[in-house]
Amino acid sequence: MKAVAVVPGNKNSLHVRADVPEPTPAAGEAVVRVLEAGVCGTDVEIHQGLYGSAPGASPYLVLGHENLGVVETVPAGHGLEEGDLVVATVRRPCDEPCRPCASDQNDMCLTGRFQERGIGGLHGFMSERYSENPRYLVKLPHSLRHTAVLLEPMTIVQKGIEQALRIQERMAWDPRRAVVLGAGPVGILAAAALRMRGYQVTVAALEPEGTFKDLLLDEAGIDYVSTGRTPLSDLKTKLGRIDLVFEATGSTHVVVPAMQLLGPAGVCILSSVTGGTKNLDVDVATWNREMVLGNRLVFGTVNAARRHFEAGVRDLEFAEERLPGWMAKLITRRLPFTDALRALDRTPEDVKTVLEFA
Numbered sequence: 001m002k003a004v005a006v007v008p009g010n011k012n013s014l015h016v017r018a019d020v021p022e023p024t025p026a027a028g029e030a031v032v033r034v035l036e037a038g039v040c041g042t043d044v045e046i047h048q049g050l051y052g053s054a055p056g057a058s059p060y061l062v063l064g065h066e067n068l069g070v071v072e073t074v075p076a077g078h079g080l081e082e083g084d085l086v087v088a089t090v091r092r093p094c095d096e097p098c099r100p101c102a103s104d105q106n107d108m109c110l111t112g113r114f115q116e117r118g119i120g121g122l123h124g125f126m127s128e129r130y131s132e133n134p135r136y137l138v139k140l141p142h143s144l145r146h147t148a149v150l151l152e153p154m155t156i157v158q159k160g161i162e163q164a165l166r167i168q169e170r171m172a173w174d175p176r177r178a179v180v181l182g183a184g185p186v187g188i189l190a191a192a193a194l195r196m197r198g199y200q201v202t203v204a205a206l207e208p209e210g211t212f213k214d215l216l217l218d219e220a221g222i223d224y225v226s227t228g229r230t231p232l233s234d235l236k237t238k239l240g241r242i243d244l245v246f247e248a249t250g251s252t253h254v255v256v257p258a259m260q261l262l263g264p265a266g267v268c269i270l271s272s273v274t275g276g277t278k279n280l281d282v283d284v285a286t287w288n289r290e291m292v293l294g295n296r297l298v299f300g301t302v303n304a305a306r307r308h309f310e311a312g313v314r315d316l317e318f319a320e321e322r323l324p325g326w327m328a329k330l331i332t333r334r335l336p337f338t339d340a341l342r343a344l345d346r347t348p349e350d351v352k353t354v355l356e357f358a
């Protein structure tokens, strides 16, 4: 069968190949026919050879972790049947396994020896078919056929918000205002998920005001501020007390300003995986004083557990109910998977590019 693959560690190695063996499901596994796969920054970085590893002795890695497929065959007893729409989770437990991995919380793995489909140690979903243990398949209603490929990035958001809310149970809290930094897919999905929870949400990003993303957010009742016109440091005076900050820019420059936006007892969610090293001149005394005297909180979050996929399905459904057709507009480009190389070139107007397999 055909698949989109890379040679991990080799720069610009993305290619379409036709010699990938059909999946041979192990006992108890399902076979899924892929409908769509989302392309994200992680895929671009693997294509650039920055990280990624192939399974076992395979000379290539089938790319892709943002996925949508339809069940072709599945053993009985898992609540799934042929024809069901499914999205697979990405991370698989470590070999030990550690306590979180043994408790279906692979996203919180302590050993770092987990594997991730399409990223590290396991083939991804940019192939015509794949096989998988049904415990890693999350079913979606057919009404979500046109947005379901957004579920995986949506789970990053779900986990971040869930963790923030759980941690904030430390106090009587009535959050009103949230700021999301970055207007990529995760930023826009975070803004939508927070808006659905009743927050007044402002997205701050580089793109000028009045462009596609600004208008898209406006339709959902979300404010947009261009950091080209309003520096982040002005946002605090402009907006008043900020209870929650969701950092999703991918930029190291934004990390410290993100924390500094927080109002008293506010919580800052860091979700960008930043490569390389970066030294900044930071006034630690002031930063620490604000953290301590304001009971402020900053935490990092990555990946997601099955329950975040299930919560994401509920949010995608809720969004469709509240604002029919809005979520689908986040998919700004659809290409046949044989054009995968073209999918890597992005314009500032692009939100999510999706490869179509069927």
Ligand SMILES: [Zn+2]
Residues within 6 Å of the ligand: 039, 040, 041, 042, 065, 066, 153
């Ligand atoms: Zn991704």
Ligand SMILES: [Zn+2]
Residues within 6 Å of the ligand: 093, 094, 095, 097, 098, 099, 100, 101, 102, 106, 108, 109, 110, 111, 112, 113, 114
């Ligand atoms: Zn583990």
